[in-house]
């Protein structure tokens with residue numbers, strides 16, 4: 001027997017006149033601070049879910065021959081921000097691996113844009129994820145998560161290293177801090193506005 | 198985690214997803230995206246009996262308001278693909294209603310971005 005789940009009221013999307021959902025991706029390599037960032041500004045405790053690597057339908061076919069075969073799963077985590085009576089914003093965090101194609105397609109489709117978290121000490125680790133974001137045609141801003149609290153030393157060098165367009169915003173943020181994370185998000189949204197004009 | 202504790206923990210086995218989805222295929226993305234909002238139809242009095250325990254639990258979860266498909270997967274800890282298949286079946290059966298995300302279009306985008314910006318500023322000052 002399965003008991004009924006019980007979520008408190010806050011777990012649900014606030015009922016607005018015609019509430020609709022939009023999403024922004026928070027991407028970056030492993031341990032760059034995605035989960036921390038989402039946790040800092042989400043109004044719900046961050047959730048995560050797994051996408052089986054093979055689509056469910058294909059997995060069903062696999063079943064016939066390969067009992068007990070293990071499927072790799074990958075976690076994406078996400079949070080929510082109620083923007084207004086009309087709009088609820090979801091933030092989806094995901095690692096940059098190219099091989100999680102299905103998950104990337106699900107997440108990128110219809111996304112307003114992406115915030116790319118980078119660690120200035122590990123810039124090369126961000127190449128793959130930036131390639132992916134560009135491949136999916138998403139507009140993005142760079143948020144430098146400054147782990148040691150030191151300011152970004154050389155933005156020009158970082159821009160060169162990441163091969164950024166001149167108008168791609170670069171901000172520093174502390175992913176543990178709500179205000180700082182929100183400012184990074186606001187920078188992205190302003191950039192998306194510029195791109196939409 | 199509440200309520201779903203009694204569901205079997207996720208295992209690498211594929212048998213279970215197959216059984217609980219009754220072998221159905223994935224619904225298409227337009228129908229159920231990660232951010233499609235879902236809620237139970239309000240005026241359905243008694244719980245239908247032909248639903249599986251997982252379907253009944255999902256219906257229960259959705260009965261108190263709207264949740265996105267992603268949140269439903271997160272709360273139940275079922276794989277996303279499985280959740281989508283079950284939600285699609287429940288929607289087809291008339292138990293759930295879905296509110297898909299806005300269609301992306303230049304004008305809608307500009308309005309929404311403006312609204313998101315204002316919302317973020319109001320929230321975080």
Ligand SMILES: Nc1nc2c(ncn2[C@@H]2O[C@H](COP(=O)(O)OP(=O)(O)O)[C@@H](O)[C@H]2O)c(=O)[nH]1
Pocket residue numbers: 028029030031032033034035036037145146147148173174175176
């Ligand atoms: N000092 C410091 N630590 C951070 C910051 N952001 C994240 N961390 C830590 O870095 C680790 C990885 O962060 P996490 O959010 O899990 O990274 P993810 O893999 O991208 O989701 C965690 O132990 C965090 O607490 C930051 O801005 N400053």
Ligand SMILES: [Mg+2]
Pocket residue numbers: 034035036077093
């Ligand atoms: Mg993480």
